[in-house]
Amino acid sequence: MPQKRIGKQTVRMVCPPSIEGHACVVGKKEGEGPLSSSFDYIGDDSYFGEKTWEKAESHMQKQALELAADKAGVTLSSIQYIFAGDLLNQCIASTFAERDRGIPFFGLYGACSTMAESLSLAAISIDGGFADTAAAVTSSHFCSAERQFRLPLEYGGQRTPTAQWTATASGAIILKEHGQGPFVTHVTTGKIVDLGIKDANNMGAAMAPAAYDTLKTHFEDTGFLPTDYDLILTGDLGMIGSDVVIDFFKKDGIDISGNYNDCGLLLYSKEEQDTHAGGSGCGCSACVLTGYILNGMRQKRWNRILFAATGALMSPTSTQQGESIPGICHAVTICNSKEM
């Protein structure tokens, strides 16, 4: 068997699985942003016809998966594994979304890195020969996240300038053993990196060291240069974190700014939508990837991208106990051809 493991943290797919379907469902605010035309469904309000925000989030996940399966031309019953997760305590957005599906389910927690984590494991399960069809799904919801992580919305608390806006969004991908692509060719699994940042209102800065670590390791492991990619996309570092990543690489003598962007910067309009440092939440990188980015790859706007979703692995409890914020970043290479 050809060598799958390359370097310290990277694996190469021998038969790169194909992204046969991808879809995203977003809230009203996201639908008013610059990526509006790339979304499959834009909700009218924050409830999606449900009675609570948590149920609305499950609703989005359900709908995103159904749309992705439809686009891939697969029935839900032919999906052999679902890899899913979200930000809510005990990941209830995912478990309640999938409880009636009858599909083998692996629950994940990777905070905002979950889209890359789920895509990594779906690719591993397929290229390993354990499935021919697998799904990767994630979501976040501004209202369910605010009340869980911060304050009741009714309280009307002010947000700091470094704070990011949790996206109301879900993204789903159907990965198949064979297909027309785009293809998942490499996976670099992140280690936890914690440089001691304690400000839960500045998560971009807390996650940036993990993003830098994974990207740097990816380039070392694979021998690829940043310029080999048409786009290097972190998610979601926002304004502050993405500048930190660019600066870290600059110190190594590498300028990645030419082909680098961040999902948290892309989702909202800086001028017209008041999201302070940009977007965040599992759903942010998920909807940017499954809408704008993968649509753009199908139109050959980009042919080789590195999708590096980042997560902040703290909880309100760990913050209250004085802990710093551990970050993680998982990177996935997606190419229009099977060879990077």
Next chain:
Amino acid sequence: MPQKRIGKQTVRMVCPPSIEGHACVVGKKEGEGPLSSSFDYIGDDSYFGEKTWEKAESHMQKQALELAADKAGVTLSSIQYIFAGDLLNQCIASTFAERDRGIPFFGLYGACSTMAESLSLAAISIDGGFADTAAAVTSSHFCSAERQFRLPLEYGGQRTPTAQWTATASGAIILKEHGQGPFVTHVTTGKIVDLGIKDANNMGAAMAPAAYDTLKTHFEDTGFLPTDYDLILTGDLGMIGSDVVIDFFKKDGIDISGNYNDCGLLLYSKEEQDTHAGGSGCGCSACVLTGYILNGMRQKRWNRILFAATGALMSPTSTQQGESIPGICHAVTICNSKEM
């Protein structure tokens, strides 16, 4: 390549990975129970030298992994993936335990099924050719779980007779591509099953349908009979849930009671320890498996076991919103030989 996928939900390992190391760390109460002699480390109190119960839980995970790696004769830096999860919001027991390790990390949430979920994915990553060494780790802590899921301990609330006792325990397994075994030969990944039970103080009953579903599917997929196993072990259904599983099989004309047991029944003494319906928590099945069971397999007390850990995928929020409790069960076949 030989067929890995058999039936609806089961995969067979072509080169069954070997459990090269396993270890468990438990609290004082667990150390006073009937499995006392099987634990690698028993804490003196609920703090393990830390200032909070959440940090104590991380401490147990750290220690369990170090002990397992030591027994396997591997350095921590040679572990290529850690699959870990726990019950705490945002899985902080796992992320804080692993944040200084520098090991690629996949965070999971499978509630009390996490030991089987993590072992499944570790086996898939190795047999798929993506790693030669991977770790599966999980934990729970009575005090951190009570205050998160139920009431502050200081409140002194009374527990119902159907309630289970969250184990203060952590278990870790080091899986390697080659070794002396025991071996992971089959993995049956569960789907979410929800029959509408809403009593969060009777989780055994809520999880039992998922256990029955996965076990039944496992036997259908593989063609194995319950009697082919020396031990079928669910975890953690406790007294009520395990009776339900036996009853469900009885209705199919199958008596599994002869070689069936449940981790929640094994961990505590019914007569001497007041745990009501038995043990629960990710750490319960984890410490029973990595102590009593795997030690027993090494002593050839059992040669073929089916480890079927169960999880209740609700949260306090979903319960407050009137939702029922979705259950899941993942089953892993562990054999002393590479062939079942």
